[in-house]
Amino acid sequence: MADGETISLPGNREGFLWKRGRDNSQFLRRRFVLLAREGLLKYYTKEGGKNPKAVISIKDLNATFQTEKIGHPHGLQITYRRDGHIRNLFVYHESGKLVPFLTRNYLKQGFMEKTGPKQREPFKKRWFALDCHERRLLYYKNPLDAFEQGQVFLGNKEQGYEVYEDLPKGIRGNRWKAGLTIVTPERRYVLTCPNEKEQQEWLESLRGVLSSPLTLLNRLSKKQELKGVLLAKGRGQKGAFSLRFSCDATKES
Numbered sequence: 001m002a003d004g005e006t007i008s009l010p011g012n013r014e015g016f017l018w019k020r021g022r023d024n025s026q027f028l029r030r031r032f033v034l035l036a037r038e039g040l041l042k043y044y045t046k047e048g049g050k051n052p053k054a055v056i057s058i059k060d061l062n063a064t065f066q067t068e069k070i071g072h073p074h075g076l077q078i079t080y081r082r083d084g085h086i087r088n089l090f091v092y093h094e095s096g097k098l099v100p101f102l103t104r105n106y107l108k109q110g111f112m113e114k115t116g117p118k119q120r121e122p123f124k125k126r127w128f129a130l131d132c133h134e135r136r137l138l139y140y141k142n143p144l145d146a147f148e149q150g151q152v153f154l155g156n157k158e159q160g161y162e163v164y165e166d167l168p169k170g171i172r173g174n175r176w177k178a179g180l181t182i183v184t185p186e187r188r189y190v191l192t193c194p195n196e197k198e199q200q201e202w203l204e205s206l207r208g209v210l211s212s213p214l215t216l217l218n219r220l221s222k223k224q225e226l227k228g229v230l231l232a233k234g235r236g237q238k239g240a241f242s243l244r245f246s247c248d249a250t251k252e253s
Helices: 196-211 216-233
Strands: 013-020 027-035 040-044 054-057 061-065 075-082 085-092 108-114 124-131 136-140 150-153 162-165 178-183 188-193
Touching: 027 085, 054 075, 108 196, 124 196, 162 196, 178 196, 188 196
Parallel strands: none
Antiparallel strands: 013 027, 013 085, 027 040, 040 054, 061 075, 075 085, 108 124, 108 188, 124 136, 136 150, 162 178, 178 188
């Protein structure tokens, strides 16, 4: 990953990457350590620091090259789940000596506009990313946000999930008119695309996910999400209710 790297075990790596700050756009030099035997990726804010800023399990990690989004020919987006949310790390290396732990790329990414659950709220521009592995449509205010603003779990048609071309009757988009509607058991997501080409690409990608069978991990993930919603609704009532998950896909209107 960098000149002068040290390797103590086969598969282990240690070096420096430039990491984008969570709350600003400044890239800072950070030390990364990949431990193959333990299955962990760590990064440190201080070059000689002993306590890592984050410890990420490799099995929960997804890494994809995102050169255009990051604006660097060796830009990498590292994604992992933390406290029920999707955390993004944006890094690059000047020489391109990145370790390619590429598990999957997003099936489709791009801007769309969305309205809220009542479908009377103003349409807002959001960056969407379709993760077909976890069957989730993630949306962000900006492409380089550290955390998603919301996420939509995508089951299959037998469970009541569907995607339709165009908008529901009586609803018009703000600037963009090429619409699509995602139907889930919880709500409808009404979206507009910048043009018909993007609309058709999103429809094709979403229908591909909805037509594929759920894996065991997909089912477990959805059960945890539903459990979190039920626990949240139970807060304030008598009994030992506690919020253990925060995967509510409707947290942003």
